[in-house]
Amino acid sequence: MPLSSRHPPSLPLPLNHSWPLFEAREQLDVSPLAPFRLGATPSPAAVADVEGALARHGIGVWDCRLLDNRVTWSAGVYDLFGLPRGMVMDRALSVSLYTPASRAVMEELRAYAIRYRRGFTVDAELRQPGGDHRWMRLSAVPVVEEGKVVRLCGVKIDVTAEYDGGVRQSLAA
Numbered sequence: 001m002p003l004s005s006r007h008p009p010s011l012p013l014p015l016n017h018s019w020p021l022f023e024a025r026e027q028l029d030v031s032p033l034a035p036f037r038l039g040a041t042p043s044p045a046a047v048a049d050v051e052g053a054l055a056r057h058g059i060g061v062w063d064c065r066l067l068d069n070r071v072t073w074s075a076g077v078y079d080l081f082g083l084p085r086g087m088v089m090d091r092a093l094s095v096s097l098y099t100p101a102s103r104a105v106m107e108e109l110r111a112y113a114i115r116y117r118r119g120f121t122v123d124a125e126l127r128q129p130g131g132d133h134r135w136m137r138l139s140a141v142p143v144v145e146e147g148k149v150v151r152l153c154g155v156k157i158d159v160t161a162e163y164d165g166g167v168r169q170s171l172a173a
Contacts, residue, residue, distance in 0.1 A: 051075045058158030064091055065151050066114070080136055080158050082128025099125040099133075106138065114149045117142050123159060135163040 051074045054060060060076025069091035078085040081097055095103060102124035109120040119141045126134045137159045143151040 055079055060156050061154070062156055063151060063153040066149065076158075077156050080134055080156055081126060082130055082132060082134070097126050097128065099127060102126070110140070110152065113140055113142050113152065117144055117149060119154075123163075133160075134158060135160045 054074060055076035058076060058080065060074045060078070060080060062074070062077050063072040064070070071089040071091050071094060073089055075085050078087065081094065083089075095107075098106060102122075106122055106124050109122055112118065113120050119139065121137065121139045123135060123137050126136060128134060135158070137157040138154065139156075140152045140154040142149040143153060
């Protein structure tokens with residue numbers, strides 16, 4: 001099913017689109033991650049400071065190596081998924097925590113991003129291991145080496161309050 005017709009009206013997934021890599025700077029503000037630019041080796045203190053600041057605001061950075069689906073998360077992503085910080089992660093575990101509808105949309109956008117070298121942004125619903133539901137805004141950027149996408153990386157932001165507020169407002173109306 002094409003991306004344009006995959007938006008079920010019952011799902012509040014308003015951000016469901018891809019964008020070309022040349023728009024990455026407009027679509028994804030990575031300025032807080034300057035100490036982590038490619039080739040840089042940030043100090044452990046810089047890493048801890050940035051991770052802590054991002055996590056306090058419900059923001060985490062992530063990376064997935066396509067060769068073996070190795071996933072690297074910052075503290076904020078572990079918190080969002082309700083998993084212990086520093087736990088060894090693989091993609092299968094993280095994907096299992098998406099609700100089925102959100103997983104389907106994310107997987108389609110991911111495949112499209114890899115095939116066509118495009119970034120994407122989507123809101124997705126998660127179910128944490130303890131049963132709590134969370135909403136996140138997932139932004140992904142393909143990393144291309146020698147003409148081939150080798151990794152996806154990006155930001156995951158907790159937007160649960162946006163959805164909780166919307167649900168409460170619609171129930172009150």
